[in-house]
Amino acid sequence: MNRSTETSRGIGLLPVLLLLLIFLLISGFAVSFRRWEGQPPTVRFDRDFKSLGRKPALSLVIEDAGNGLSRVSVALKQKDQAVPLAEESYPGPSIVTFWQTGNQKATAVDVGKLIAEKYKVQDGPASLVISASDHSWRGFFGGNQTQQQRDFVFDIYPPRLEVLSSQHYINQGGSECVVYRVSADAEISGVQAGPNFFPGYPAGGDPNLRFALFAFAYNIPENSSLKAMARDGAGNEAVAGFWNKVFPKKFRSRQIPLDDGFLQKVVPDVMSHSPAIQDQGELIKTFLEINSKLRRANHDQIAELSKKSAPRFLWDGAFLQLSNSQVESLFADHRTYLYQGKEVDRQDHIGFDLSVTQQYPIEAANDGVVLLADYFGIYGNTVLIDHGCGLVSLYGHLSSIAVQTGQQVTKKDVIGRSGATGLAGGDHLHFGFFLHGVPVNPTEWWDAKWIKDHVLDRMKGASQGLKIN
């Protein structure tokens, strides 16, 4: 009896212990389930690259969303050298809180900066080797592993760049053309004029021959630096100066008195077409929003649209000033706006105001493609025409538009009729001229001799291998 009691006790205890063990194992596994995931860390560069220069702009992010990073290293290999650029370890959860994951889910490495600091770059092939592991319990508690090798070429020599044009006489607010030769490895080349960059285009003949039209903006200091530049895919930059003489211009100052009649005419009209402009409660306040904010937005949009400019000249011969027109305002007039005798705003007038008679037919100044044909903020009904290589003309305040976006136009085609839409008191044409979004004085482009001397003769001479001015 005793025996059987003992036996039954023994049978009773063992399954309980087994059950307890299984329960502990299952609950332990359930609690620590996350620690068993099999996703290795990922490596992501901020850009694609085939070649790098001495001080490249390049960074990468190593990420592990699951258990977090445990160890990362980035090394540079070239020939038989291997230089560690970055090495980090990150602690995981403690043994007491084993079911938790690591805290370091991602790390960013500024590879470019580290290369510049830690390695003397030599021209030729090289590799970046990135390895990382996480705090997973996979791989006998060693974590999921990532190992990546990224091959590329160190290129430390800038493109060759030689300016061929020699005498550059430039009017402030005007345009000029530089002709240069650049080696085939250049990805970008052109002219930097103060804060503005103007890309170059093939000049014909020798495929390495380029020309860049650039503007000396009316509102940059007269001693602003001018230089040709070329940059290759690795970021190596060549810079070349060129002889130039800038003629500073003094632009006119004009006072524009604002009266309530004018405000009542223009403000509701512009506002109804421009959702970005909020009613400020008073006409004058809304006008000031339009005159500053909307004006700036319109000019930013012209710069943006200019990026679509065709990479070749679409125009032929001198540009036309509106026939029979009387000049009402000049390019870059400094305008002071007065309301009830007080100064309320200052803006520059970047174009010509030309008037003839009401609803006068407006002709395209030259051949091109319509870039925009729509109501356009302060300019009211507007046509923008792309003439290629960043040259864009603007026709504002039209009463009607006779063309559509994308349409090809020929010099003298009627594109609409003059009017007083947008910020205009009376019927006139606002004619604006832009080079890559930078406003330029159109008078040079109205002058066939200026175009020949400054642009066409240079391009033609260089493409024929002649010495050019």
Ligand SMILES: [Zn+2]
């Ligand atoms: Zn105007």
